[in-house]
Amino acid sequence: MNTKITFLTQLQILTKRLILRVVRRPLAELPNIFISAFFLFVYDGALGGVFGGSAAGTPFDFANGNFVNFILPVSIVSASVSGGASGIYLVEDIESGVFKRYQSMPISKWAIILAPMLVGALRVLIQASLIMIIGKIIGADPAVGSIGFLMVLSIAFLWGMGFAGYSVAAGVRSGSSQGAQAASFLFFPALFLAPTFVPREALRGWLSTASAYNPTTYVIEAMRAIMVEGWLNDVIFKGYLAAGTFAILTLTFAVLSARKATEKA
Amino acid sequence: MLAVEVKNIKKTFQSKQATVEAVKDVSFEVRKGEIFGLLGPNGAGKSTTILMLTTLLQVTGGSAKILGYDVSSQDKLVREKIGVALQDTGIDNLLTARELFFTTARLWGYSKEDSINRTNELLELVGLTEASERRVKTYSGGMKRRLDLGLSLVHSPEVLFLDEPTTGLDPGSRRVLWEEIKRLRDGGVTVILTTQYLEEADELADRIAIIDNGLVVAEGTSDELKASIGGDVITFAFDSDSDLKLALNVITEGVQDKNLIRITVEDGARKIPQYVNQLTEKNIEISSVSASKPTLDDVFLKVTGYRLEGSDNKETNVEKVED
Numbered sequence: 001m002n003t004k005i006t007f008l009t010q011l012q013i014l015t016k017r018l019i020l021r022v023v024r025r026p027l028a029e030l031p032n033i034f035i036s037a038f039f040l041f042v043y044d045g046a047l048g049g050v051f052g053g054s055a056a057g058t059p060f061d062f063a064n065g066n067f068v069n070f071i072l073p074v075s076i077v078s079a080s081v082s083g084g085a086s087g088i089y090l091v092e093d094i095e096s097g098v099f100k101r102y103q104s105m106p107i108s109k110w111a112i113i114l115a116p117m118l119v120g121a122l123r124v125l126i127q128a129s130l131i132m133i134i135g136k137i138i139g140a141d142p143a144v145g146s147i148g149f150l151m152v153l154s155i156a157f158l159w160g161m162g163f164a165g166y167s168v169a170a171g172v173r174s175g176s177s178q179g180a181q182a183a184s185f186l187f188f189p190a191l192f193l194a195p196t197f198v199p200r201e202a203l204r205g206w207l208s209t210a211s212a213y214n215p216t217t218y219v220i221e222a223m224r225a226i227m228v229e230g231w232l233n234d235v236i237f238k239g240y241l242a243a244g245t246f247a248i249l250t251l252t253f254a255v256l257s258a259r260k261a262t263e264k265a
Numbered sequence: 266m267l268a269v270e271v272k273n274i275k276k277t278f279q280s281k282q283a284t285v286e287a288v289k290d291v292s293f294e295v296r297k298g299e300i301f302g303l304l305g306p307n308g309a310g311k312s313t314t315i316l317m318l319t320t321l322l323q324v325t326g327g328s329a330k331i332l333g334y335d336v337s338s339q340d341k342l343v344r345e346k347i348g349v350a351l352q353d354t355g356i357d358n359l360l361t362a363r364e365l366f367f368t369t370a371r372l373w374g375y376s377k378e379d380s381i382n383r384t385n386e387l388l389e390l391v392g393l394t395e396a397s398e399r400r401v402k403t404y405s406g407g408m409k410r411r412l413d414l415g416l417s418l419v420h421s422p423e424v425l426f427l428d429e430p431t432t433g434l435d436p437g438s439r440r441v442l443w444e445e446i447k448r449l450r451d452g453g454v455t456v457i458l459t460t461q462y463l464e465e466a467d468e469l470a471d472r473i474a475i476i477d478n479g480l481v482v483a484e485g486t487s488d489e490l491k492a493s494i495g496g497d498v499i500t501f502a503f504d505s506d507s508d509l510k511l512a513l514n515v516i517t518e519g520v521q522d523k524n525l526i527r528i529t530v531e532d533g534a535r536k537i538p539q540y541v542n543q544l545t546e547k548n549i550e551i552s553s554v555s556a557s558k559p560t561l562d563d564v565f566l567k568v569t570g571y572r573l574e575g576s577d578n579k580e581t582n583v584e585k586v587e588d
Contacts (some may be wrong), residue, residue, distance in 0.1 A: 004374055005372070005374045013368060014372075016365075017368050024359040024360075025359065048436065093357075096356070097356070098355040099355070100355050101351075101355030102352075103321060104320070105344060106341055106344045
């Protein structure tokens with residue numbers, strides 16, 4: 001016989017359904033992993049020779065002899081944009097009418113909205129971990145020790161949740177998958193208006209100014225401190241703060257947007 | 266207790282550009298264990314009415330109760346009692362029917378073991394056991410509708426809302442679904458369905474409300490509605506527009522429908538010669554004339570002033586007189 005189930009059970013069932021959807025479309029996961037790994041290999045191959053071990057003792061020695069440590073954060077930040085899929089999952093359910101079916105059942109609307117965000121978070125963790133494993137294989141070695149991998153992963157998670165929130169809000173407001181995919185358009189300027197290839201001190205003119213206002217800068221710098229410099233607590237703190245603030249702001253935006261969308265007309 | 270009690274409900278949508286009264290004033294009652302059909306064309310307000318009754322839309326005015334629970338103030342209780350299969354079918358195409366039934370049963374609070382049993386029961390009920398391991402995207406339209414119907418039955422609802430359940434289906438699939446809906450009614454489920462097919466309303470619904478332009482314009486059993494017209498329907502057909510226009514001046518009480526004029530009279534077959542004489546005296550050429558018992562189509566024409574798009578002019582006791 002059926003009985004009332006808790007919010008957490010509802011969330012678990014809905015999340016499991018979405019994970020099944022992700023598993024059924026494995027090819028959809030490949031592009032983002034591929035681009036992130038591509039960044040790692042190409043940038044290491046193209047720039048590692050100049051800024052890597054051979055740069056020791058020169059003004060270009062900002063990677064402390066290990067360019068993989070320096071460039072890995074760029075790939076991790078790229079992988080974390082996979083959280084943007086959350087909005088797409090939600091909009092697909094709205095477009096297909098599945099969302100309306102759940103609304104006609106005695107299920108918490110927050111469970112319906114939170115489930116895609118959780119799957120987005122899981123996606124960020126898996127993709128960032130895979131990139132980190134690739135990085136480790138080709139020589140990444142955090143300056144703060146192995147715990148550095150977990151620290152970088154946690155910043156990536158917060159950053160990815162930021163994209164998840166943004167995509168959910170954009171998706172719900174636009175009511176289309178294209179709207180949700182707009183998260184990826186935000187990503188590229190955010191990534192390249194930052195100290196992507198060289199430290200911020202080496203940037204000049206407008207790019208130097210733009211990067212100071214770009215939260216991606218602080219995320220990358222915190223990851224780099226962990227990987228290259230060591231315990232630069234204030235830099236690491238700023239990274240967590242930037243990623244955490246981005247996540248809180250966009251998730252709040254997502255919740256407000258979703259509340260409006262689920263209100264009865 | 267009534268299964269559904271709708272009193273003067275209204276729904277108004279307001280936007281910056283305009284205010285639209287989708288449902289102006291709809292009232293009806295549905296007894297437990299009957300199939301109630303809301304018949305009307307697209308845009309009549311049928312789906313909006315269903316969305317309000319299933320708690321998915323706020324009621325602007327009036328009130329509605331499902332099994333005694335108010336749809337506005339007791340929406341959670343209403344949702345526990347009803348099953349809903351809407352027009353824009355909410356089915357996850359990437360999952361299999363078995364996965365969908367199991368997930369839905371779990372969400373309704375069944376244990377894992379009970380969910381497995383309920384899944385098997387429902388797959389059997391809607392005839393999808395053999396296809397149960399296939400992803401839904403490989404299903405035909407008819408299979409999807411049956412799955413949709415099955416998903417709305419997982420928690421054994423007392424009242425079932427079906428919004429145009431057979432739209433787009435081929436006649437064979439439509440008939441299969443009709444039989445399933447009748448079986449549910451025979452099992453004690455109250456069914457409220459919307460349709461734009463006269464034949465469907467005639468065949469399935471124990472009682473029918475015709476909705477037009479946000480209003481209930483007629484209500485009753487199919488026989489009651491047909492009897493309300495009284496007598497027989499004589500249908501005159503004309504090849505030329507000029508003859509049609511002239512004929513309208515002769516048969517002043519007739520209703521025009523494309524190139525036809527219909528008139529409802531007692532003892533229609535006997536009166537045909539009288540009308541034919543009046544028309545031929547005016548040199549009006551009739552291409553054909555027939556008398557028939559009123560159909561739901563005639564009822565619809567009488568109460569709305571137009572025919573339902575796509576409805577067939579199915580006549581019984583057709584008697585054609587070629588001029």
